[in-house]
Amino acid sequence: MTKAKKIPIFLLRVIALGATVSATIVMATSHDSAQVLNMTFQAKYTNSPTFKYFVVVNAIASAYSLIVLFLPSKNFLWRFMLVLDLIMTLMLVSSISAALGVAQVGKKGNSHAGWLPICGQVPKFCDRVTGALIAGFVAAIIYFLLLLYSLYSSQCH
Amino acid sequence: MTKAKKIPIFLLRVIALGATVSATIVMATSHDSAQVLNMTFQAKYTNSPTFKYFVVVNAIASAYSLIVLFLPSKNFLWRFMLVLDLIMTLMLVSSISAALGVAQVGKKGNSHAGWLPICGQVPKFCDRVTGALIAGFVAAIIYFLLLLYSLYSSQCH
Known part of the structure; x- marks a missing residue:
């Protein structure tokens, strides 16, 4: 891989790291409370197993995105890294889809x-969940682009 | 690709087709009704946008799985097929995760x-949704294995 090609890949990975870290922090710190029928209703991510899953997956993806920045981009591990990139993309897509499914119920309900x-x-809780979902979505898109790049750049027969 | 390798791939693709068709049909035909407070409550997949998404994705994956059976396994389109396999895997994982997130709320509620x-x-509706999710999960696992196989079998530098 030439140096000219390495830089955009490195930049994409930095953006992916930023997006997964943002998604984790924004979701983990999202909270709001409301008074409903004289009872205080606390909304936070730990109320939903799906949102907990989202935080765990994005934290794992953050750690992976950070570690991978320090690995040489074309080494003997590249095929293993391609599989790890694939698994990370699947986990991100899974966590975003699950959280989006539950968030849709939170937003629209189900009569x-x-x-x-x-x-x-x-509303504050919902805004932050929306923000976390957008950040997670950006990370998933970048991982998908990295996968496409790896598939196309490798000279396969 | 040798013939000895082609047969298991073909078999995996046939199982994937069976799984996606089952997931589509089982989810699309799932319904149950209950009397709650003198009102009849109809449960069906169209009640939830997430379950509709699950049906649409599995129907698309069924069509793709069928078409791909009739394509030669190693042709000039193979790289394009690898990307399509990737997109199909991501769509399946997304639809299952979203449906599982909402199904979890249906099963456990959220206090x-x-x-x-x-x-x-x-209960009948929930049993069928569970069945559809299992079938969808089998399809996603098979697509993941097909992807891993494609990544490892291609001789890349």
């Missing part, structure tokens, strides 16, 4: 199941 | 958000 939307009560 | 579990009222 059939009798689930009321909660974003009216805890 | 913090005041969402009651619904599986006690509509």
Whole structure:
């Protein structure tokens, strides 16, 4: 790989690191409270196993994105790294999709199941979850681009 | 690719086709009804945008899995097929994760958000959704194995 090609890859990985770290922090620190029928309702990510999964996956992806910055881009581990990139992309897509599915219920509710939307009560929480989802989505897109680049740049027969 | 290697790949693709078709049909035909407070509550996949997304993705994956069976396994399109396999895997993982996130709320509810579990009222619906999720999961695992195989079998530098 020439140096001219290495720089954009390195930059993409730095952006991916920033996006996964942002997603983790924004989701982990999201909280809001509301008074409903004289009861205080605390909204935080630990209320939902799906949001916990999102934080764990993004924390793992942050650690991986950081470590990979210090590895040489074309070494004997490259095939192993390609598989790790693939697994990381799948985990990110999985965590974002799951969180988005639950966030959609939080935003719109589900009248059939009798689930009321909660974003009216805890708008700050919903805004932060939205922010975390966007950051996670950016990370997933970048990992997908890195995968496409790896697949196309390798000279395969 | 030798013929000895082609057969297991073909078999995996046939199983993937069976799994995606099963996931689509089982989810699309899942329904149950319950009487709650003198009101009939109909549970079906169209009640949830996430379950609709699951059906659409699995239908697309079924069509793709079918078409790909009739393509030669090592042709000039192989790199394009590898990218399509990747996209299909990501879509399957996304749809399963989203549906699983919402199904978890259906099964356990969320006391913090005041969402009651619904599986006690509509057990048949929940059983079928579980079945569809398992079939979708099998399809995603097979696509992941096909991807790993493609990455390892191609002689890349």
